[in-house]
Amino acid sequence: MSGAQTPMNLASSTTLSRPAPSGGNDRAAKSSFGSESAMSLLVDSLKDRLLFAIPKKGRLYEKTVELLAGADIKFNRAHRLDVALVQNHPIALVFLPASDIPRFVALGSVSLGITGQDVIAESTHGDAIKELLPLGFGKCKLQVQVPVTGPKQTIEELAGGRIATSFNVLAEDLFSKVDADAKAAGKEAKTSVEYVGGSVEAACALGMADGIVDLVESGDTMRAAGLHAIHTLMSSEAVLIAPSTPHASLTPELAPIVDMIKRRIAGVIAAQKYVYASYNIERKNLQNALKITPGRRAPTVSSLDEEGWVAVSSMIEKKQMAQVMDELEVSGAQDILILALNNCRVNV
Numbered sequence: 001m002s003g004a005q006t007p008m009n010l011a012s013s014t015t016l017s018r019p020a021p022s023g024g025n026d027r028a029a030k031s032s033f034g035s036e037s038a039m040s041l042l043v044d045s046l047k048d049r050l051l052f053a054i055p056k057k058g059r060l061y062e063k064t065v066e067l068l069a070g071a072d073i074k075f076n077r078a079h080r081l082d083v084a085l086v087q088n089h090p091i092a093l094v095f096l097p098a099s100d101i102p103r104f105v106a107l108g109s110v111s112l113g114i115t116g117q118d119v120i121a122e123s124t125h126g127d128a129i130k131e132l133l134p135l136g137f138g139k140c141k142l143q144v145q146v147p148v149t150g151p152k153q154t155i156e157e158l159a160g161g162r163i164a165t166s167f168n169v170l171a172e173d174l175f176s177k178v179d180a181d182a183k184a185a186g187k188e189a190k191t192s193v194e195y196v197g198g199s200v201e202a203a204c205a206l207g208m209a210d211g212i213v214d215l216v217e218s219g220d221t222m223r224a225a226g227l228h229a230i231h232t233l234m235s236s237e238a239v240l241i242a243p244s245t246p247h248a249s250l251t252p253e254l255a256p257i258v259d260m261i262k263r264r265i266a267g268v269i270a271a272q273k274y275v276y277a278s279y280n281i282e283r284k285n286l287q288n289a290l291k292i293t294p295g296r297r298a299p300t301v302s303s304l305d306e307e308g309w310v311a312v313s314s315m316i317e318k319k320q321m322a323q324v325m326d327e328l329e330v331s332g333a334q335d336i337l338i339l340a341l342n343n344c345r346v347n348v
């Protein structure tokens with residue numbers, strides 16, 4: 001995508017078709033709908049809506065759509081259309097490449113966005129963006145990688161060499177410091193950083209780079225290419241973001257929706273992360289058990305209709321569930337139940 005594009009441009013430059021009937025004919029749908037009037041209808045209907053940019057594909061797409069479903073943000077995305085009107089709130093979703101979202105948010109063209117911290121850092125719009133909520137997915141690290149058997153095994157040894165990356169701003173930043181350090185040590189060096197759009201791991205094997213800067217999560221792609229990581233530039237996860245200074249398009253009527261979305265998404269994330277534990281325990285063993293299940297704020301303790309016994313309920317982290325149950329049993333807890341949370345509200 002070249003040049004700044006507002007969602008309005010996006011809407012008016014996009015062919016609006018009806019939601020595609022399966023195997024439907026776009027052209028026929030367009031003419032029966034009347035593309036001109038449909039487009040002005042769409043542009044009109046965006047005016048009173050909060051614009052929310054979400055990744056249109058790739059690693060963050062599915063989890064983002066899951067989050068929106070959990071937050072009861074209902075939409076139908078028409079075939080080939082990058083704008084979807086939310087049915088039950090005055091919100092319009094704008095589907096954009098993850099790496100373009102920081103720019104749209106920073107410019108105030110949209111009032112909310114979901115994208116990775118890595119592309120925010122790469123965009124250099126960081127100051128114009130505020131992070132509202134970490135989302136707990138899309139976790140990865142941006143790392144310098146070199147061939148395991150290669151001659152250059154440190155970033156200092158890469159000074160003056162060739163680096164391939166999709167993160168050329170962050171890579172330039174790092175290697176200008178590496179070059180400066182090399183110069184201070186009496187070795188003149190200018191590392192060349194080449195932009196590559198994808199499949200960056202192939203660059204070393206193809207002889208076009210001595211090292212790469214790319215994202216690593218499981219490490220499978222890196223290892224498959226015979227590379228290993230020698231330096232971490234940053235860790236990243238998906239975040240909910242907004243412009244650091246609200247834009248005029250965020251009217252007083254729309255402003256409360258930002259907080260509503262943030263709270264709903266935080267509730268969905270907490271419900272994915274926690275389960276609800278409940279058990280009975282003799283009062284004499286209560287203090288030990290409460291150390292195992294302290295709860296997010298505090299556990300609920302209520303009397304049982306049996307002398308000397310209490311019932312406890314508390315939220316615990318899902319990933320610690322088995323260990324917590326083991327420890328509770330050892331501490332004398334009985335009738336231990338673990339209940340999944342469908343949704344919840346937490347302080348954010």
Ligand SMILES: Nc1ncnc2c1ncn2[C@@H]1O[C@H](COP(=O)(O)OP(=O)(O)OP(=O)(O)O)[C@@H](O)[C@H]1O
Pocket residue numbers: 055057058059060097098099115116117118119137138139140197198215216217218236237238
């Ligand atoms: N392996 C990974 N594991 C977890 N998160 C990742 C991983 N790779 C990328 N991400 C996160 O997802 C974001 C989008 O990356 P992805 O590779 O899906 O890009 P994309 O939207 O398909 O764009 P393009 O293919 O054009 O680069 C990244 O900026 C990063 O925050």
Ligand SMILES: O=P(O)(O)OC[C@H]1O[C@H](OP(=O)(O)OP(=O)(O)O)[C@H](O)[C@@H]1O
Pocket residue numbers: 059198199200201214215216217218219220221222
């Ligand atoms: O450590 P791993 O779990 O193997 O993940 C790392 C890979 O994931 C990303 O690419 P992606 O697969 O999204 O495709 P791309 O190369 O087209 O960007 C990233 O660029 C790495 O190639």
